[in-house]
Amino acid sequence: MPSHMEHAMKMMMFTFHKFAGDKCYLTKENLRVLMEKEFPGFLENQKDPLAMNKIMKDLSQCRDGTVSFQNFLLLIAGLTNSCSDYFVVHMKQKGKK
Amino acid sequence: MPSHMEHAMKMMMFTFHKFAGDKCYLTKENLRVLMEKEFPGFLENQKDPLAMNKIMKDLSQCRDGTVSFQNFLLLIAGLTNSCSDYFVVHMKQKGKK
Numbered sequence: 629m630p631s632h633m634e635h636a637m638k639m640m641m642f643t644f645h646k647f648a649g650d651k652c653y654l655t656k657e658n659l660r661v662l663m664e665k666e667f668p669g670f671l672e673n674q675k676d677p678l679a680m681n682k683i684m685k686d687l688s689q690c691r692d693g694t695v696s697f698q699n700f701l702l703l704i705a706g707l708t709n710s711c712s713d714y715f716v717v718h719m720k721q722k723g724k725k
Numbered sequence: 726m727p728s729h730m731e732h733a734m735k736m737m738m739f740t741f742h743k744f745a746g747d748k749c750y751l752t753k754e755n756l757r758v759l760m761e762k763e764f765p766g767f768l769e770n771q772k773d774p775l776a777m778n779k780i781m782k783d784l785s786q787c788r789d790g791t792v793s794f795q796n797f798l799l800l801i802a803g804l805t806n807s808c809s810d811y812f813v814v815h816m817k818q819k820g821k822k
Binding site: 631632633634635636637638639640641642643645652665666667668697698701702704705707708709711712715716719 | 728729730731732733734735736737738739740742749762763764765794795798799801802804805806808809812813816
């Protein structure tokens, strides 16, 4: 049985390739669908309608408007890091109950 | 119910804080125990006995011998990226069966 971290790594690989299909990169449309399915609250709660364009621009600076697996991992690392403070507060509150 | 990616992100946060305890960083000993528990094959199969020292040195360049959550995420991104080619081949073989 895989460990928590092995499972998390497998999920990241599985998700990328599920939305990329046979390619080894995500197009802007692939990433939009991935974000909609995997982070349903993220796009809905974005006040900036151009948020996805900005993310794509940041991620695909070194490629022809596409996102590599490496850059996808950096996006996930960035999202996880930005959620971490909230997670710590939430876990501490849970621990106190 | 969280999506695959939300679950993966939660597992990374949970694992880091499980091994860091009340601190917001991992010591070398914390990271060694984390690697042993979460990636049991990794240290066993290392031919280089100084592998862990090298990882720590790379990760903690900007800090006092400790690993922040941000740097932990970069380690996981690096490990996941290095496993990805193997994963793709494995999934294709599985698909053919």
